[in-house]
Amino acid sequence: MFTGLVSDIGVVERIVPRQGGVRLTVRPSKLPVDALVHGESVACCGACLTVIERGGGLVSFDAIPETLSRTTLGGWRPGTRINLERALALGERLGGHLVQGHVDAVGEVLAKVVEGQGARLTVSLPASIAPLVAEKGSIAVDGISLTVVDCGSDWFTVALIPETVKHTALRGMRPGDSVNLEADPIGRFVARALTLRGSDEKLARFAQGGWGV
Numbered sequence: 001m002f003t004g005l006v007s008d009i010g011v012v013e014r015i016v017p018r019q020g021g022v023r024l025t026v027r028p029s030k031l032p033v034d035a036l037v038h039g040e041s042v043a044c045c046g047a048c049l050t051v052i053e054r055g056g057g058l059v060s061f062d063a064i065p066e067t068l069s070r071t072t073l074g075g076w077r078p079g080t081r082i083n084l085e086r087a088l089a090l091g092e093r094l095g096g097h098l099v100q101g102h103v104d105a106v107g108e109v110l111a112k113v114v115e116g117q118g119a120r121l122t123v124s125l126p127a128s129i130a131p132l133v134a135e136k137g138s139i140a141v142d143g144i145s146l147t148v149v150d151c152g153s154d155w156f157t158v159a160l161i162p163e164t165v166k167h168t169a170l171r172g173m174r175p176g177d178s179v180n181l182e183a184d185p186i187g188r189f190v191a192r193a194l195t196l197r198g199s200d201e202k203l204a205r206f207a208q209g210g211w212g213v
Helices: 065-070 162-167 185-207
Strands: 008-018 021-028 041-044 047-055 058-063 081-086 105-115 118-124 138-141 144-151 155-160 178-183
Touching: 008 058, 021 065, 021 081, 041 058, 118 162, 138 155, 155 162, 178 185
Parallel strands: none
Antiparallel strands: 008 021, 008 081, 021 058, 041 047, 041 081, 047 058, 105 118, 105 178, 118 155, 138 144, 138 178, 144 155
């Protein structure tokens, strides 16, 4: 579990094909690599990956085909800058919102407008997660906890404060770039419950002898 508060920006050093997936090696700029534990989770642009190797200022993760197909990771190359966040420890402050590191969909940056020292991003909203995104709700964009300013059926906007622009990889984002999206987990469970509610009502009528649906 993560908070969506990026603690570092890493640079992809190398990507090596491995058993259908890849081994991703990253050089963090200030994340204490030697403090990382083999097997712990790190969010890489919002995708939860497991530490496989670390040392010499580098940390490596394995990404399976499912991860490559469902996130932007498949398009990363040596030199790509990525947001990094270690997993949340119990007892720490939750400054953003609960982020699982399970990417729901990939969106495209449609527009970026500078607003003072900050910026406003307009991002495409895939139909698969559109019902989970609401104005003033939370969404993770490349692992960053952001508040939805406005949204339509296939787009949403977020406002970036200067701190976010300065200390995350969104600083270099341009229209046409792809970003990982994760909806607020609470919204996901509410949507699932509402979807099943109709089925529950049909089962209740069936149990009472109501064969019609």
